[in-house]
Amino acid sequence: QVHVVESRGGYVQAGSSLRLSCFASGTIFDIRDMIWYRRNPGDQREERKLVASIKPDAGTYYRDSVKGRFTISRDNANNTMFLQMDDLKPEDTAVYFCEVEALIEIPGARASDSRFEYRHVEGQGTLVSVSV
Numbered sequence: 001q002v003h004v005v006e007s008r009g010g011y012v013q014a015g016s017s018l019r020l021s022c023f024a025s026g027t028i029f030d031i032r033d034m035i036w037y038r039r040n041p042g043d044q045r046e047e048r049k050l051v052a053s054i055k056p057d058a059g060t061y062y063r064d065s066v067k068g069r070f071t072i073s074r075d076n077a078n079n080t081m082f083l084q085m086d087d088l089k090p091e092d093t094a095v096y097f098c099e100v101e102a103l104i105e106i107p108g109a110r111a112s113d114s115r116f117e118y119r120h121v122e123g124q125g126t127l128v129s130v131s132v
Helices: none
Strands: 002-006 010-013 018-026 030-039 049-054 060-062 070-075 080-085 094-106 115-122 126-131
Touching: 002 094, 002 115, 018 030, 018 094, 018 126, 030 070, 030 080, 049 070, 049 080, 060 070, 080 094
Parallel strands: 010 126
Antiparallel strands: 002 018, 018 080, 030 049, 030 094, 049 060, 070 080, 094 115, 094 126
């Protein structure tokens, strides 16, 4: 099994900085994209919004509202991803989720039937609350 765990978020004031980390553990043979999403707290029906993503070659993507303030990075050797958030704004208040695209072994009825697939695995989320 593969588990993804985000670091603790926090309650900060506008203009502050916070760094989130995400660690994937278990039997992982490879990780492709690593992604941060966020969703408004208290509204589980709301669709998650992509915040930032990073590829194995360190290619990155950011949503427009966080460009210049957030920096995503990864440590491939340790299956870890980071999100450095600077100049936080109240509108950044959200539950932040980490998701990894991990190559795992899917067991079959017999050992020879097992196969390898990339699966998306998500963490439980961590709350970041930014006050004015």
